[in-house]
Each structure stands twice: as structure tokens, then as C-alpha cells.
Amino acid sequence: MRRRSIALGIAAGIVAALPGTAVAAGVDQRSDQAALTAYHAYLEGVTARIPAAKQLDSAFVSSISDRCAGTLAPLTSASAASINQMAVFDFGEELGGSVDVVASGAARGELSKMATTLKKLHWSSPRSANTIKHYFAAEDRLFRLAPGDVCTDARALVASQGETIPPGTSQWLGKFEGDVLDEADAAQAFGTMLKEFESPADRGLAASDNRLLRSLTRRLQSVETAGATQAVRALGL
Numbered sequence: 001m002r003r004r005s006i007a008l009g010i011a012a013g014i015v016a017a018l019p020g021t022a023v024a025a026g027v028d029q030r031s032d033q034a035a036l037t038a039y040h041a042y043l044e045g046v047t048a049r050i051p052a053a054k055q056l057d058s059a060f061v062s063s064i065s066d067r068c069a070g071t072l073a074p075l076t077s078a079s080a081a082s083i084n085q086m087a088v089f090d091f092g093e094e095l096g097g098s099v100d101v102v103a104s105g106a107a108r109g110e111l112s113k114m115a116t117t118l119k120k121l122h123w124s125s126p127r128s129a130n131t132i133k134h135y136f137a138a139e140d141r142l143f144r145l146a147p148g149d150v151c152t153d154a155r156a157l158v159a160s161q162g163e164t165i166p167p168g169t170s171q172w173l174g175k176f177e178g179d180v181l182d183e184a185d186a187a188q189a190f191g192t193m194l195k196e197f198e199s200p201a202d203r204g205l206a207a208s209d210n211r212l213l214r215s216l217t218r219r220l221q222s223v224e225t226a227g228a229t230q231a232v233r234a235l236g237l
Helices: 006-014 026-048 050-068 073-077 085-118 126-143 150-159 167-197 200-234
Strands: none
Touching: 026 050, 026 085, 026 167, 026 200, 050 085, 050 150, 050 200, 073 150, 085 126, 085 150, 085 167, 085 200, 126 167, 150 167
């Protein structure tokens, strides 16, 4: 199952090792420093919300157990040759992605606080403000995505004896993967802009952000892996 930490989507842009450009106007450097500071607060806030992310995933797994515990168990007795591996893989993608978006709910408030700060910043070009606006619009769509209806789709997978990708799975993955790609493009543009306006005085702050990001990424990956494993077991695999 391919999973991503959507609560940290912004990291890909901010910490990207992109080449700098000419030193920008003072207003841009001041806004850039404020943005890096807000990002640091965001990382600290998400770190503090890790216990809440665990609780959200646990509640999601409990809902699966209540509604469709053991649904996929019949597939364990089917021969490997009779099962469409792509159908199983895509369902796994839906399940892993759903665990991800559920856990990300704990960070919505932190993202909102950062967005409020960054949208008030002043830049020398409307392009910069639009870059920020576009980024948060893409991030917000991803954060608000509901998890897939994994119980319905698990039943459909078993009903086809593992031969057909459930329609609900394909529909949800199309939305999820589209939102992920949009967010990644917006984050890349956002990171390029911040790198452009970064001053030498900001390097210590950027390094601190990187350290905090690495620690947070490891912890979130652990949360997501545990949630996905529990969900698979609840479904009988």
C-alpha cells in the first residue's frame, strides 16, 4: 500500500534543495522569514497532535471492525492464480490512503492557523500571493477528503472473488491521487518561491525546520503504518 503523510505536504516545497535566485526586495525577505517561522510553528503543532492522529485512526479501525470485520477472510483460501493482483493492490491503496486522510484530520487546525498567517503577508509581486493561495487551496482539498467506503468496497472485492477492482475503489483513488498530484505541484511552486526569497539569516531557521520535519515524518509514518496494519487485520487478512 502506497501511503503519504498529507499533514506534511508542505514540507516537500519548503525544504526542497532548489537553486536560489537574486536577492529579493526587503518586503519579500521579511515575508519569507515570517512564512518560515509560521511553518516551524505548524510542525510543532502537528507534532503535538500526534496522539490525536492515533486516536482518529483507532476510531476508524473500530468502525471497520463494527461494520465489516473479517470481510476479506474468504480471499485467504482462494488460489493466488484466481485473484486479480491489481484489484487487491488498488483496494490496499484505498485502505492505506483512507488511514492517511483520517489521521490528517488532527492537523487541520494547525494548517488553518498557518494559512491565516501566510495569507496576510505582503509580497512585491501578485504572483507570490497567488502561489500561496493556490497552495492552501490544494492542501485544503486534500485535508478535507473523506476516507473511502472500505467496507462496501471490501464486500465488492470478495463478491467478485478478488477478480474485479471495486467501482468505489477506482472512484476514490481517482479523487485521492488527483488531489495528491495537485497538492504536490502547488507545494513545489510554493517551495520555489520561499527559496527565492530566503536570506542568509534564515538558514538557521530552515535547518531547524528540517530537523523537526525529519523527526515528525518518522513519527507520522509509524502512526500510519500501525493504523493500516490494524485495518488490514480487522478485515480478516
